[in-house]
Amino acid sequence: MSTASERRERTSSTRPIPFRRVLVANRGEIAVRVMRTLRRLGIGTVGVYSDADAHAPHVALADEAVHIGPTAARESYLDIARIIDAARRSGADAIHPGYGFLSENPALPRACAAAGITFVGPTAEAIEAMGDKIRAKRTVAAYGVPVVPGRDERGLDDEQLRAAAMEVGLPVMLKPSAGGGGKGMRLVTEPGRLADEIAAARREALRSFGDDTLLVERYVVAPRHIEIQVMADQHGNVVHVGERECSLQRRHQKIIEEAPSPFVTPGMRAAMGAQAVAAAAACGYTNVGTVELIVSAERPDEFFFMEMNTRLQVEHPVTEMVHGIDLVEWQLRIAAGEALPFTQAEIEPRGHAIEARVYAEDPSNGFLPTGGRVALLREPRGRGVRVDSGLCAGLVVGSDYDPMLAKVIARGADRAEALARLDAALAQIAVLGVITNVPFLRRLLAHPDVIAGRLDTELVERAFARVAADPAPREAIAAAAVRSLPTPTSDDPWQRSDGWRLGRRAPLPMRVEAGNARSGTTTSGPPGAAVTPVTVQRSTTGWQATIGGDPPFDITVEPLGSDDDELVVTVDGIARRYLVADVGDRTWLGAGGAAWAMHVEHRWRSGTAGRAVEADGLLTSPMPGTVLDVRVAVGDAVVVGQTLATVEAMKMEHPLNSRIDGVVAELHAQPGQPVALGDQIVRVVPAPNPEVEQP
Numbered sequence: 001m002s003t004a005s006e007r008r009e010r011t012s013s014t015r016p017i018p019f020r021r022v023l024v025a026n027r028g029e030i031a032v033r034v035m036r037t038l039r040r041l042g043i044g045t046v047g048v049y050s051d052a053d054a055h056a057p058h059v060a061l062a063d064e065a066v067h068i069g070p071t072a073a074r075e076s077y078l079d080i081a082r083i084i085d086a087a088r089r090s091g092a093d094a095i096h097p098g099y100g101f102l103s104e105n106p107a108l109p110r111a112c113a114a115a116g117i118t119f120v121g122p123t124a125e126a127i128e129a130m131g132d133k134i135r136a137k138r139t140v141a142a143y144g145v146p147v148v149p150g151r152d153e154r155g156l157d158d159e160q161l162r163a164a165a166m167e168v169g170l171p172v173m174l175k176p177s178a179g180g181g182g183k184g185m186r187l188v189t190e191p192g193r194l195a196d197e198i199a200a201a202r203r204e205a206l207r208s209f210g211d212d213t214l215l216v217e218r219y220v221v222a223p224r225h226i227e228i229q230v231m232a233d234q235h236g237n238v239v240h241v242g243e244r245e246c247s248l249q250r251r252h253q254k255i256i257e258e259a260p261s262p263f264v265t266p267g268m269r270a271a272m273g274a275q276a277v278a279a280a281a282a283c284g285y286t287n288v289g290t291v292e293l294i295v296s297a298e299r300p301d302e303f304f305f306m307e308m309n310t311r312l313q314v315e316h317p318v319t320e321m322v323h324g325i326d327l328v329e330w331q332l333r334i335a336a337g338e339a340l341p342f343t344q345a346e347i348e349p350r351g352h353a354i355e356a357r358v359y360a361e362d363p364s365n366g367f368l369p370t371g372g373r374v375a376l377l378r379e380p381r382g383r384g385v386r387v388d389s390g391l392c393a394g395l396v397v398g399s400d401y402d403p404m405l406a407k408v409i410a411r412g413a414d415r416a417e418a419l420a421r422l423d424a425a426l427a428q429i430a431v432l433g434v435i436t437n438v439p440f441l442r443r444l445l446a447h448p449d450v451i452a453g454r455l456d457t458e459l460v461e462r463a464f465a466r467v468a469a470d471p472a473p474r475e476a477i478a479a480a481a482v483r484s485l486p487t488p489t490s491d492d493p494w495q496r497s498d499g500w501r502l503g504r505r506a507p508l509p510m511r512v513e514a515g516n517a518r519s520g521t522t523t524s525g526p527p528g529a530a531v532t533p534v535t536v537q538r539s540t541t542g543w544q545a546t547i548g549g550d551p552p553f554d555i556t557v558e559p560l561g562s563d564d565d566e567l568v569v570t571v572d573g574i575a576r577r578y579l580v581a582d583v584g585d586r587t588w589l590g591a592g593g594a595a596w597a598m599h600v601e602h603r604w605r606s607g608t609a610g611r612a613v614e615a616d617g618l619l620t621s622p623m624p625g626t627v628l629d630v631r632v633a634v635g636d637a638v639v640v641g642q643t644l645a646t647v648e649a650m651k652m653e654h655p656l657n658s659r660i661d662g663v664v665a666e667l668h669a670q671p672g673q674p675v676a677l678g679d680q681i682v683r684v685v686p687a688p689n690p691e692v693e694q695p
Contacts, residue, residue, distance in 0.1 A: 002237060005012070008518050011314070013260055013333060013338065013341055014331075015334050015338060015388055017041055017043060017332050017333060017338075017445050018278060018336055019043050019093055019094045019118070019332065019336065020044060020091075020093055021043065021044035021045070021046055021063075021085070021090065021091055021092045021093060021094075022038055022042070022043055022044070022045065022046065022093075022094045022096055022120070022148050022194065022672070023046040023047075023048065023066075023086060023087045023090060023092035023094070023095045023096070023403035024038075024045065024046065024047055024048070024058070024062070024095075024096050024098060025048060025077070025083045025095050025096065025097050025098065025101065025102055025108075026048075026058075026077065026096075026097060026098030026099070026100065026101055026103075026121050026683060027048075027049065027053055027056060027058055027077060027390070027401065028056070028058065028390030028402075028404070029049075029389050029390035029405070029406055029407060030098040030099055030100075030312075030388075030390075030399070030407075031047060031058035031061075031098060031105070031390070031392075032057055032058050032061055032316075032388070032389065032390055033328070033388045034096050034328055035047070035058065035061050035062060035065040036061075037326055037328040037329050037332075038332075039097075039445075041329065041332070043332075044063050044064075044084070044085070044631075045061070045062045045063045045064075046062060046063065046064050046065070046066065046090040046092045047059050047061070047062030047064070047065040047066070048065065048066050048067075048068045048077070048083065048086050049065055049066075049067060049068065049076075049080075050067075050068060050070060050071050050072075050073075050075075050076035050077065050086070050400075051067075051070050051071045051076075052071040052246070052398060052400055052401075052629070053091070053396070054067075055394065056390065056392075056395065057389070057390055057391065057395070058390065058393045060392075064090050066086035066439075067089055068082040068083065068086055068344070068489065069082055072400070073101065073400070073401065075411070077101045077102070077115050077393055078101055078102060078107070079241070080102065080107055080108055080111050081111075082315045083095065083102065083108070083111075083320065084112070084115050084117070087115070087117050088115065088117075088233050088532035090484055092117065093118060093159070094117060094118040094119070094120055094332075094335065095108070095112055095117055095118070095119055095120065096120040096121075096328075096331070096332075097119075097120070097121055097309050098311075098312065099310065099312050099313065099314060103121070103310075103311040103312075104127055104131050104179075104309070104310055104311055105127070106124035106125075106127040106128045106131070107124075109121065109122075109124045109127065110124045116245050118335050118336070120331050120332055120335040121285070121311060121331070121335070122285055122286055122287045122308070122310050123286065123288050125283070125284065126283045126284060126285045126286070126310055127310045128479060129282075129283035129286075130283055130289075130307070130308040130309075130310050131178070131179075131310060132177055132178060133152070133154075133175060133176070133177045133178075133215055133307055134152040134177045134213070134215055135151065136283075136305075136307055136308060137152055137305065138152070138158075138308060139282050139283055140278070140279040140282050140305050140308075140381065141158040141282065141345055142277050142282065143278045143279065143282040143619075144278065145275050145279050145282070145301075145305045146275070146303065146304050146305060147304055147305045148217045148218055148220065148294060148304040148305070148348050148496050149168065149217070149218045150164075150168055150172070150215060150216050150217035150218055150304065151164035151167065151168060151215065151216045152177075152215040152216075154177075154213065154602070155213075155343065156213075156214065156215075156216075158198050158199070159194070160173070160192045160204075161194075161198050161216060162195065162198065164351045165188060165194055165216050166191065168216055168217070168218050168368055169222075170188060170189055170190070170191065170218050170219075170603055171187060171188060171189040171216075171219040172187075172218060172661055173185060173186070173187055173188075173190055173216070173217045173267065174186040174187075174188060174197060174198060174201045174206070174214050174215075174216060174642075175201075175214065175215050175216075175217060175221045176205035176207065176211070176212070176213065176294045177199065177205075177210055177211065177212060177213040177215055177551075178209035178210070178211035178213060178215065179205070179208055179211075180211035180307055180309065181354075181690075182252025183204055183205070183208040183209075183254045183284045184201045184202075184204040184205035184208060184209075184214075184250075185201070185252050186198075186200060186201045187219060189536050190257070194379050198214065200653065201214055202214060203653070204653060207639040207648075211259070219569055220294050220295075220296050220298065220304070221298070222296065222297045222298060222456045222458065223247075223294045223295065223296060223297070223456060223458070223651070224243060224245070224247045224261075224263055224294070224295045224296075224297055224456055225245075225246040225249065225254075225292065225293075225294060225295075225306075225316070225457050226243050226244070226246070226247075226261055226263075226264065226272065226292075226293045226294075226295050226370040226453060227243060227246055227248045227290050227291065227293070227313065228240050228243050228272055228275075228276035228288055228290065228291045228293065229231075229241040229242060229243075229244065229271055229288070229313075229316070229319045229327070230276050230279075230280045230288070230289050230290065230291060230404050230666075231287075231288050231327075231330060231334070231340060231568060232278060232280050232281075232334075233286060233334050233339050233340045234284045234285050234286050234288065234334065234337055234339075235339045236635075237283070237339060238277045238281055239277070239282050239340060239344045239347060240273035240277055240344070241278050241319055241323055241325060241327075241341070241346075242259060242260055242274075242319060242322070242323060242345055242347070242348075242349050243259065243260060243261050243264050243269055244257050244258065244259045244260075244261065244313075244315055244318055244319060245258045245259070245260075245261035245262065245263065245264075245270060245448055245455060246292075246315060246458055246677045247255065247455040247456050247457050247459070248444065248450070248455060248457075248458055248459065248556070249460065250367060250461060251367075254314070254315065254357065255356070255357055255441070255444065255460065256316035256354065256355065256356055256357075256441070256444060256445070256450075257318055257354070257355045257413070258316075258318055258352065258354040258355070258418070259318040259319050259321075259322050259349065259352070260322065260349045260352065261413065261618045262389050262415060262453030262455075263297075263300065263453065264293075265454070268301075268303075270637075271303075271305060272293055272509060273344075273569070275291070275292035275293075275303075275305070276293075277425070279305060279308055280308070283308075285308075285310070285472070286334060287331055287334050287335060288311075288327050288330060288331050288334070289308055289309060289310050290308065290309040290313045291305065291308050292306040292307050292308070292309065293305060293306060294306050297456050310327065310463075311407065312327060312331065313495065314357070314404070314407070314440060315355055315407075316353055316354050317353070317386060317388060317407065317409045318354065318409060319353075321351075321352055321353035321386065321409060321411040322349040322351055322352065322353045322411065323347060323348075323350075323372065323691065324350070334532065334626055349473045351411055351412060351413050351414070351418070352411065352412055352413075352414055352415040352417070352418040353409060353410065353411040353412075353418055353495060354409070354410055354415075354418045354419060354422050354426065355408070355409040355523075356405070356407065356408050356422060356426060356441045357404055357406075357438065358405050358406040358408060358429065358431075358436055358441070359405065359436065359437045360397045360403040360404075360405055360434050360435070360436060360437060360438075361403050361435070361436070361437050362435045362469075363437050363439075363440040363464075363467040363469075364467050364468055364656075366468035366621060367437070367467075367623065368419050368606075368622045368623040368654065369403045369623045369624070369625075369649055370397075370403075370434060370436075370623065371396075371397045371398050371399055371434065371623075372396075372397060372433045372434040372435075372436040372583070373394065373395070373396050373397075373433050373434075374391060374393055374394060374395045374396075374397065374431055374432070374433050374434055374581045375393070375432045375433035375582070376393060376430060376431075376432040376433070376579055376580075376581040376588070377392065377430065377431060377567055377589075378395045378428065378429065378430040378579060378590075379391070379428075379429060380408060380425035380426070380427075380428035380429055381428070381524065382421065382424065382425060382428075383421075384407070384410055384411040384412060384417075384418075385409070385410050385422075385425045386409040386410075386411075386422060387406060387407070387408055387409070387425075388406060388407045388409070389403050389405070389407075389600055390405060390406065391406055397434050398479055398624065399623065399624035399625055399649050401468060404472070405431070405434075405436065408422065408425050408426060409422075410422035410425055417452070419445060419450075419451065420486070421657060423442055423445050423446070426438055426441055426445075426593045427442065427592045427593045428593070428688060429593050430579045430590040430593075430595065431590075431595065432579060432580075432581040432589075432595055433588060435580060436595075436597070438593040438594065438595055439470045439592075439594045440464070441468055441593075442593055443467075443591075444460065444464070445460075447463055449463070453580075469529065469578055470594045470596075472530070472596040473513075473576075473591075474547050474553075474601060475555060475569045475571045475576065476514070476548070476569070476578060476589045476591070476598075477512050477532060477534060477547060477598065478534065478536065478543075478545035478547065478553075478555050478557075478569075478571075479555070479557045479569045479578065479589065480512055480514070480587045480589060480598035480600055480601075481512055481534045481536050481545065481600055482536055482543050482545070482557045483554065483557060483567070483580070483587060484510075484587065484600040484602070485508070485536075486503070491684070507535045507537045507538050508532045508533050508535065508537065508602070509534075510531070510533070510535070510536070510600055510601060510602055511531055511532070511533055511534070511600075511601040512531070512532050512534050512599070512600050512601075513530070513531045513532075513598065513599040513600075513601075514530055514531075514534050514596055514597075514598050515531060525527075532547055532548055533547075533548055534546070534547050536606050539554060540559070541554060542554060542555060542556035543556065543557070546564045553571055553572065554571070554572070555569065555570065555571050556568075556569070556570045558570075558578065564580075565579060565580055565581060566579055566580065567576070567579075567580050567589075576591065578590065579591070583597070585599055586598060586599050587599075587600070615683075617658070617659065617660050617662055617683055617684035617685055617686070618680060618682075618683045619644060619645070619656045619658070619659075619664075619680075619681050619682045619683070619684070620679060620680050620681060620682075621647050621656075621669075621676065621679045621681055622654060622656075623647070623649045623650030623654070623677040624649060624674075624675070625647045625648050625649065625654070625675060626648050626672065626673065626674050626675070627645060627646070627647055627648075627669045627670065627672065627673045627674075627675055627681065628643070628645075628646040628647060628648040628653060628670065628671065628672055629645060629671050630645045630667060630671055630681075630682070631643060631644055631645060631646075632644050632645075632664045632667075632682065633664065633667070634664050634666065635663060635664060636663065636665055636686060637662075637663055638658045638661070638662060638664060638684055639658065639661050640657075640658055640659065640660060640661055641657050641658065642657060642658045642666070643655040643657050644656055644657065644658055644676065644678065644681075644682045645669070645681050645682055646683070647681070656682065659684075660686060661687065662684040662685050662686045662687050663684065663685055663686075663687050664682060664683070664684055665683045665684065665685040666680075666682070666683040667681075667682055668680040668681055668682070668683070669681045669682075
């Protein structure tokens with residue numbers, strides 16, 4: 001059996017790469033990740049940035065960074081002319097596209113060729129062949145690769161799509177022909193939903209890819225999503241680098257990925273790998289790419305080609321960690337004309353690796369995107385742990401780009417060790433100021449089916465149809481209350497503001513709004529945040545706190561050493577550490593990967609009875625975005641569940657449905673209007689009862 005060092009030698013190269021400077025035409029964690037390999041290889045790095053990213057980590061890491069335009073992606077990261085101009089101005093002799101944005105646009109490699117710049121990726125012809133799902137299915141089918149049954153003729157109108165869906169047999173999947181990433185995909189299980197889902201899929205496909213062409217495929221029940229990593233050089237050598245299990249996803253967006261798959265046997269790996277190599281050969285592919293397959297958990301011997309991603313994948317680190325291959329390095333080497341130095345027989349996985357995607361989203365609010373300024377950041381470290389991140393303290397996370405912030409990857413000798421290391425790493429994360437999905441990731445990893453490897457693409461939706469926010473621990477609520485008190489500036493009792501009275505200190509009544517607050521400056525409680533009455537009182541050892549109607553308990557709150565961003569909170573002799581940061585009128589406390597925003601109201605000072613509660617009939621924007629449509633007018637009668645408006649964010653549509661039967665009383669937004677998190681859209685009031693005499 002070969003040793004790890006022998007495998008690394010066979011899968012690496014010592015030849016210098018003839019690129020002096022490479023421009024990375026992307027942002028965030030992928031730009032940082034690509035630049036790290038470039039730096040290791042001694043190649044100069046050029047970053048590009050929009051107005052929103054002027055202070056982003058990838059800009060700071062680059063040897064040189066070029067401003068390419070406004071915040072809007074179409075005027076910056078999607079503008080090929082600006083990218084080529086930046087490469088010329090910086091003297092870059094190659095462009096790496098990362099993933100997303102222009103990475104699968106054949107116009108970019110053509111523009112690079114015209115400018116005499118090397119494109120680090122496949123040819124424009126290969127991108128075109130595999131970027132269009134209809135053409136891709138027909139191309140690989142000609143080489144004997146099995147494809148999902150369905151209808152993929154071009155130019156199907158809505159009526160023909162409905163007929164095709166019924167011919168294929170429900171359930172079916174509607175898919176945009178021109179792109180991937182889950183955008184525009186719709187699962188249809190009922191004939192009555194076909195018209196609405198076709199219309200919605202077309203709208204989203206047109207916004208995302210500029211093409212509303214749809215195809216219909218049979219929906220594979222309880223499917224597993226398996227990817228095969230392929231590498232192909234310019235000398236005719238094509239190999240696969242094993243598989244990745246990507247079945248844990250929500251709305252067709254992957255959440256957890258791992259390599260190798262706990263489902264795939266060596267025989268399956270060989271068969272799937274051979275088909276992936278055939279798919280790559282079918283389009284004359286060169287560079288690094290991924291063939292995506294769908295496999296029925298009920299019939300593991302039956303698998304189908306879904307699509308080919310003609311770029312680096314988000315989840316590529318798990319493949320790198322179990323094979324000892326830097327895929328970005330080989331993208332560069334292949335682009336420079338170097339031949340692959342290893343054969344298929346020399347590529348085999350060792351150990352297990354699992355990746356979790358950290359998103360700026362709120363699972364307890366339907367996984368809608370969040371945002372804010374990163375007030376404090378802690379990222380995990382440890383044996384077998386890797387973090388690919390686009391975060392830094394002070395970074396503003398907005399709604400202009402994809403909400404993925406970072407990836408945490410853990411490797412172990414086996415799957416159980418990799419799972420344990422990943423969970424421990426996620427417990428170390430703190431992104432105070434922005435709500436993330438980290439607590440949900442830890443719950444998902446602890447699910448019995450995930451631990452056992454019983455995965456399918458419907459598991460997340462099935463097991464986590466509703467996700468409650470992690471409640472703030474009582475000691476965190478009390479600590480926020482104590483920390484909010486002003487520090488005494490004098491021992492003079494007449495000058496103290498912490499409740500002095502003769503004989504003993506006075507109890508100080510407060511209200512603490514604790515939970516996944518969606519804003520650092522709101523003045524009314526956000527949905528999902530719990531408002532709790534708290535009373536604190538000085539004691540001989542620290543403080544005594546009472547939360548709600550529970551018995552009082554003793555608590556001490558002390559900074560850890562000289563740091564002002566970490567607290568030691570001791571209750572009943574048990575000390576716990578919390579990271580802390582102040583954002584606007586809120587105090588964020590974080591521990592175990594979770595974070596809570598607390599707003600403390602000093603009732604003994606203000607004498608207020610509390611905050612106004614949002615009426616049941618008021619619909620607000622659940623995330624920063626743009627109002628896509630408003631379907632009602634003032635005075636319209638509506639019913640529970642009726643869609644009144646739609647907000648678009650991250651190229652996804654989010655309907656706002658009425659929570660009550662009633663009448664539209666107010667409209668606060670119109671189509672095309674940008675809205676912030678919590679902005680009012682529509683207010684519905686209960687309809688007057690005609691049987692009751694109105695005053």
